[in-house]
Amino acid sequence: MNDPHSTPETSGAGIRFEHVDVTYPNGYRGLKNVNLQIAPGEMVAVVGLSGAGKSTLVRTINGLVPITSGQITVGEFGLHGLRGARLRQLRSEVGMVFQSFNLAKRTTVLNNVLMGRLHHTSAWRTLLAAWKKDDVELAMQALERVEIVQKAYANASELSGGQQQRVAIARALAQKPKVILADEPTASLDPPTSHVVMRDLQRINAELGITVVVNLHFLDLARRYGQRLVGLRSGEIVYDGQGADADESVFESIYGRSLTAEDVLPETTAELS
Amino acid sequence: MSVAGLGAGRAGTLRRPSAGGPGTAGGSARPTKPRTGWKSLVALLVVAGITVWSAIAVGVDFGALIENANNASNTLIQLVQPDYSFFPQTVPALVETVQMAIIGTAVSVIIALPISFWASRATNPNSVALGIVRFVMNVVRSVPDLLYASLFVTVIGTGALSGVFALVLFNLGIMVKLISEALDGLDRGGQEASLATGATWFKANRQAMLPEVAPTYISQTIYVLELNIRASTVIGLVGAGGLGMLIDKVRTFYQYHYLSLIIFEILVIIVLLELLSSFARKRLIK
Numbered sequence: 406m407n408d409p410h411s412t413p414e415t416s417g418a419g420i421r422f423e424h425v426d427v428t429y430p431n432g433y434r435g436l437k438n439v440n441l442q443i444a445p446g447e448m449v450a451v452v453g454l455s456g457a458g459k460s461t462l463v464r465t466i467n468g469l470v471p472i473t474s475g476q477i478t479v480g481e482f483g484l485h486g487l488r489g490a491r492l493r494q495l496r497s498e499v500g501m502v503f504q505s506f507n508l509a510k511r512t513t514v515l516n517n518v519l520m521g522r523l524h525h526t527s528a529w530r531t532l533l534a535a536w537k538k539d540d541v542e543l544a545m546q547a548l549e550r551v552e553i554v555q556k557a558y559a560n561a562s563e564l565s566g567g568q569q570q571r572v573a574i575a576r577a578l579a580q581k582p583k584v585i586l587a588d589e590p591t592a593s594l595d596p597p598t599s600h601v602v603m604r605d606l607q608r609i610n611a612e613l614g615i616t617v618v619v620n621l622h623f624l625d626l627a628r629r630y631g632q633r634l635v636g637l638r639s640g641e642i643v644y645d646g647q648g649a650d651a652d653e654s655v656f657e658s659i660y661g662r663s664l665t666a667e668d669v670l671p672e673t674t675a676e677l678s
Numbered sequence: 679m680s681v682a683g684l685g686a687g688r689a690g691t692l693r694r695p696s697a698g699g700p701g702t703a704g705g706s707a708r709p710t711k712p713r714t715g716w717k718s719l720v721a722l723l724v725v726a727g728i729t730v731w732s733a734i735a736v737g738v739d740f741g742a743l744i745e746n747a748n749n750a751s752n753t754l755i756q757l758v759q760p761d762y763s764f765f766p767q768t769v770p771a772l773v774e775t776v777q778m779a780i781i782g783t784a785v786s787v788i789i790a791l792p793i794s795f796w797a798s799r800a801t802n803p804n805s806v807a808l809g810i811v812r813f814v815m816n817v818v819r820s821v822p823d824l825l826y827a828s829l830f831v832t833v834i835g836t837g838a839l840s841g842v843f844a845l846v847l848f849n850l851g852i853m854v855k856l857i858s859e860a861l862d863g864l865d866r867g868g869q870e871a872s873l874a875t876g877a878t879w880f881k882a883n884r885q886a887m888l889p890e891v892a893p894t895y896i897s898q899t900i901y902v903l904e905l906n907i908r909a910s911t912v913i914g915l916v917g918a919g920g921l922g923m924l925i926d927k928v929r930t931f932y933q934y935h936y937l938s939l940i941i942f943e944i945l946v947i948i949v950l951l952e953l954l955s956s957f958a959r960k961r962l963i964k
Contacts, residue, residue, distance in 0.1 A: 467874055497876030507867030512889035517868070520885050523877035531881045573871070580875055 417445035417616035418480035418498065418583035420466060425475035427461050427640075435461035435470070437640040445583075446614040448607065450621050450631025450648065453659055458640040459620040463586045466618065467499040468492050480583055497524035500577025500615075502606075504589040506569040510562040514553070514572050517561050518544040521579030540579075547578040551605055567598035574605055585609065587619040591626065596670045599623075603630045624656060625669040756934035757941075764936045768924060772943055775920035778838050779906035782845030787899045789846075790853035797854055798861035800869075801883045819851030827913035838919030841910055848909060849902050860894040861887060893962045900955040907951055911944050 420443040427435035435458050443449055451459050464470040465477055468484055477484040482495040500521070508517045522540040523531060530536065548554040551571040556564060561572065570590060577585050587606060591599035603619075607630050610617045621627040627634055628648040636644030636651075636659035643658050644651065660668065795801045797811045826847050830840035868886030877885070914922015921940055928936040 469870075469874060493876040493878065495876070496874055499874075501871065501874040503867065503871060505867055507871040509868030509886040509889050510865070511892065516885070516889070520868070520872045520877070521875050523872055523875055523881045523885060526881070528878070528880055531884050576871065576875070 416583065416614040417447070419443060419445045419478075420584065420616065420618070421476075421478040423476045423478075425465065425477055426473045427458075427465060427470060428473045434640055436465070436472075439475070439640075439642055441635065441642060441645070443616060443618065445616055446610070447633060448610040448617045448619070448631060449633045449635055450619050450627035451635045451637060452621055452624060452627045453637035454661075455622070456639075457637040457659075459637055460588055461640075462637065463588050463618055463620050466584065466586055467496050467501060469501075493524060497580060498583045500580045500582035500585040502570065502573050502577055502585065502587040502590045504592045506566070506573050506593070508561040508569055508572060508576075510560070512561065513558050514548070514561055514564070515541070515544055515557045517572055518547055518576045518579050521547070521576045524580070543581070544575070544579045547575040548572070550578060550609070551575045565598075566594050567601055570594060570598075570602050571605060574602070574609070578609065582615060584616045584618065587617065589620050589622060592622055599626065599670065606630070623668065623670045624651075753934055757938045759935055760939040760942050761935035762939065764939050768921070768940060768943060771914075771921045771924040772947075774838055775907065775910045775914070775922075776947070778841045778845060778910045778920050779903060782842050782849060782906050782910070783899065783903045785842075786846045786849035787853055787895075787902065790850055790857060791895065793850070793854050794857035794861060795883055795887070798858040800861050800864060800866055801879070801887055803879060815851060815854045818847060819855060821847070821851075823848040823909045823913055824916060827918040828916045831917045836917035836919070836923075841913050841918035841920055844913050844918055845906050845909060849906065852905070853898060853902055856898045857891065857895055860891050860898075864890045897955075897959045897962055900958055904948070904951050904955055907944075907947055 420441075422439045422441040425436055425439040429435055439462065451462055453459050461470055465472050465484065466479060468487055472485055475485070479495060479499065482491070484495070487495060509520075516534075519536055519540060522536070522543065526536065526540065545554060545557065548557055551574050553568055553571050553575065556568065556572075561569060564572065570593075573590075574585075585606070590602055590606070594602060603626060606617055606619060609615055619631065621631075628651060631648045634644065634646060634648040634651050635642060636655065638659055638661065644655050646655075656668070793811065793815070796807065797815055799808060802808045802811075823844060826844035827841060830843045834840045834843065864887060866887075868890070869882045872882035872886045873879070910919075911921045911925070914920040914924070915926050917923060917926075921944060925937065925940055928934075928940070
């Protein structure tokens with residue numbers, strides 16, 4: 406499982422939120438005075454209803470959503486007002502996995518994974534697709550880690566949803582990131598595939614020591630894969646603690662109602678009981 | 679006006695029971711079909727009105743067509759009898775037309791690709807640059823091909839070179855419009871992911887947007903080539919080379935047997951190209 410080529414020179418970066426506010430241009434407040442400290446190498450699951458600010462929280466970490474006030478520190482970078490080349494440098498150290506996979510469908514899997522090397526590739530090399538050998542090797546290793554390397558030269562559109570998400574994870578890995586953000590990575594997948602993707606993320610966290618922050622809609626997935634669970638409700642943190650400790654009253658405070666069968670993956674309930 | 683008033687009034691009365699009825703639970707009652715028929719009727723009347731007004735203004739007279747038919751019959755008889763012995767003399771012009779179309783297409787589509795990325799909201803985050811490029815391209819596109827041809831014939835002189843320049847500008851307008859609009863409509867997931875890895879917009883567009891737009895780009899290139907064959911026959915009329923110049927010559931001397939052969943040749947080229955392009959497009963876009 407552990408191939409000797411990619412011994413972890415990457416290790417996690419810490420993330421700190423200090424009094425973070427996000428107000429969107431339309432006046433909607435995405436985050437309200439969020440304070441949060443994530444240690445290097447931690448795996449954190451963020452849960453909450455849709456609209457609670459999960460996506461906003463995750464997207465502030467790589468600057469896809471700019472913060473209005475407060476400060477976020479990722480490793481050595483302060484995110485408030487971070488722009489241009491410095492922002493791109495931060496982003497090169499933070500991988501991201503999206504709900505809808507976000508692959509370029511009409512090109513090969515390998516080309517999609519190589520996206521993770523764009524920051525380190527010059528503009529003319531990008532233009533001519535003259536990738537460095539090392540970068541191609543790195544991309545192949547990333548594909549091996551998520552066990553999909555046999556599809557390297559297939560078009561991304563030929564892959565199933567679960568396979569596409571694993572390619573997206575490989576793309577994040579090819580960045581040699583210190584942090585991986587996952588914005589509802591299982592929301593477009595069926596229950597068994599959801600577990601495959603979550604186990605990949607868990608394995609990457611454990612083996613490479615990369616800090617992982619993952620948004621999840623389903624509580625059982627969050628409890629199972631997040632060492633730590635952060636609950637958001639209308640832009641505020643209402644729970645922060647061990648996933649295993651989160652009981653009925655905690656979920657009530659996050660969801661504003663008691664837990665129902667709709668809040669857990671249908672097939673997992675059977676599997677767990 | 680009266681039509682509109684009537685329609686609105688009726689819709690109001692019909693809506694009352696479902697909206698105001700005390701027994702209806704919210705959202706469970708079937709909604710009444712909205713009455714929008716009158717809008718279509720008004721639109722149809724307006725369009726019909728404009729058409730009739732245009733016809734009167736232009737002086738459409740179908741009677742004249744029949745009266746002039748006698749004068750035209752002689753010409754028409756000649757036109758249906760192409761003189762095939764003229765064929766060898768048309769070959770150079772025919773080849774020139776095809777060459778002009780190919781060069782014009784090649785040059786314009788190469789220039790059009792980077793400009794298209796500049797002119798699309800999806801690939802250019804700078805709204806000022808976007809506005810400038812779009813404005814310039816709108817001006818370029820609004821000039822008809824024949825006007826470009828006359829312009830270049832005046833500046834450069836008669837011949838194929840003027841024709842090629844005219845075609846390049848004419849194509850550029852069309853190509854940038856089509857490709858930038860295709861870019862606007864693309865799924866931008868890959869681009870977002872690239873930007874999130876720390877790539878610049880240029881790199882993200884190259885890596886994630888170019889592969890997505892490539893099939894459209896190739897298929898529109900074939901379409902532009904097709905347009906150019908047609909256009910290069912017309913722009914020759916003002917002296918910009920190709921079959922058009924030959925058409926102008928034989929027409930001046932009332933050699934309708936020759937003219938009909940040229941028209942027939944154009945028809946054959948266009949049909950062949952049409953077959954080729956539909957074949958190529960089918961293979962490209964799956």
